[in-house]
Amino acid sequence: MRQAIPSQALFALALTLFAPALCTPAIHPQFSGQSNSAPPQLPAAQSQSHQVSSSDAEADLRAGIDLTRAGRFAEAIPHFLSADGRVSDESTLRFDLAICYLGTSQFSEAIRTLSTLKSSGYDNENLESLLAQASIGAGNFDEAMEALKRAASFAPKSEKLYVFVADACADHQEYEFGLRVIDLGLEKLPNSARLHYQRGYFLVLLDHWDPGQVELDRAASLAPHTEIAFLSLAQKFKFAGNLPEAIRVSRQAVQEGRANYLTLAILGDALIAQGAAPGQPEFAEAKAALMKAVEQRPQFAGAQLSLGSLLLTENQLDSAIQHLETARNLAPDNVAVYPRLAAAYRKAGNKPAAAAALAVLADLNAQLANKIRTAPGDRKPIMGGGDPVPSSHP
Numbered sequence: 001m002r003q004a005i006p007s008q009a010l011f012a013l014a015l016t017l018f019a020p021a022l023c024t025p026a027i028h029p030q031f032s033g034q035s036n037s038a039p040p041q042l043p044a045a046q047s048q049s050h051q052v053s054s055s056d057a058e059a060d061l062r063a064g065i066d067l068t069r070a071g072r073f074a075e076a077i078p079h080f081l082s083a084d085g086r087v088s089d090e091s092t093l094r095f096d097l098a099i100c101y102l103g104t105s106q107f108s109e110a111i112r113t114l115s116t117l118k119s120s121g122y123d124n125e126n127l128e129s130l131l132a133q134a135s136i137g138a139g140n141f142d143e144a145m146e147a148l149k150r151a152a153s154f155a156p157k158s159e160k161l162y163v164f165v166a167d168a169c170a171d172h173q174e175y176e177f178g179l180r181v182i183d184l185g186l187e188k189l190p191n192s193a194r195l196h197y198q199r200g201y202f203l204v205l206l207d208h209w210d211p212g213q214v215e216l217d218r219a220a221s222l223a224p225h226t227e228i229a230f231l232s233l234a235q236k237f238k239f240a241g242n243l244p245e246a247i248r249v250s251r252q253a254v255q256e257g258r259a260n261y262l263t264l265a266i267l268g269d270a271l272i273a274q275g276a277a278p279g280q281p282e283f284a285e286a287k288a289a290l291m292k293a294v295e296q297r298p299q300f301a302g303a304q305l306s307l308g309s310l311l312l313t314e315n316q317l318d319s320a321i322q323h324l325e326t327a328r329n330l331a332p333d334n335v336a337v338y339p340r341l342a343a344a345y346r347k348a349g350n351k352p353a354a355a356a357a358l359a360v361l362a363d364l365n366a367q368l369a370n371k372i373r374t375a376p377g378d379r380k381p382i383m384g385g386g387d388p389v390p391s392s393h394p
Helices: 044-069 073-083 090-103 107-119 125-137 141-154 159-171 175-188 193-205 209-222 227-240 243-255 261-273 281-296 301-313 317-330 337-347 351-374
Strands: none
Touching: 044 073, 044 090, 073 090, 090 107, 090 125, 107 125, 125 141, 125 159, 141 159, 141 175, 159 175, 159 193, 175 193, 193 209, 193 227, 209 227, 227 243, 227 261, 243 261, 261 281, 261 301, 281 301, 301 317, 301 337, 317 337, 337 351
């Protein structure tokens, strides 16, 4: 019989909407950060020499966990590797290490680490969820679906399970596979507003506008006057190009205290798209909404990009570059970042940095053109340089 992994890791990879996040590529606070494991008792003759080594290793483990909580995955990895094999709770260490590999897009390493952990006798829905997400990142969709089904066998009615795996699909623009994930969840949770919202979002991104609108409306009707309801309607109007209605719904969400970071970002973007300019009240409203969105979810690349672009129009170049660079770090493949970053550097007099940004843009456009040219008909990526797809849950 397999043992359950202690819930001792903070996963924050995705840009979450229903729970505090990192995450991102998303990071999710899917796991807590406390260990219930007691260290083994050692023979007296070994205890003193072991204490020094164990103390250093446990300090590395704790440092790694703290860095993981803060979303600083690359910095956490060396601490976990240093402590590996020298701590009492190896399962926690390897689970956290897998999270960090996933958070730094080292998908093969994440899969290897999780597989090793499974082979040692540990398994639960959290491990299988991470394995599904890592498999999506690696492009192993059959393996991802099998891992998701195993996770669902542990917790068939865990809404977050399906949402987190769907977020991984969104991060990698695998919307068709994302629909399969959501449909599996809806078999168990047919009245989940969150899952219907995500399904509608994926359908619209796949150019299935009519069924997508039905799903967004259904999400709103299943949970009226909630964050997900306002978000669903705001997204629907934004997709339809109905900026006045997107603004109206988003403002109502703010007034009722139901505006999450995505709704705030929609409000800011819609006000700017409608023509708000520096010095106007609507521009100040847009700026306040985007600043609050960034404050609520610093790792949402879309809000960082929008805020950086807004600050660029105000000629606040240092702040604009800071937010645009953050957007680039969070979503390096988003072509929309680079023209604005180049413009900001050009205005700041940094011509080499501007040229470098445009060079990256040219390379990304070439890669996208090649991907479209060589992809099978039903797997062609969506063109365009819009904001990164947000997570489906607040």
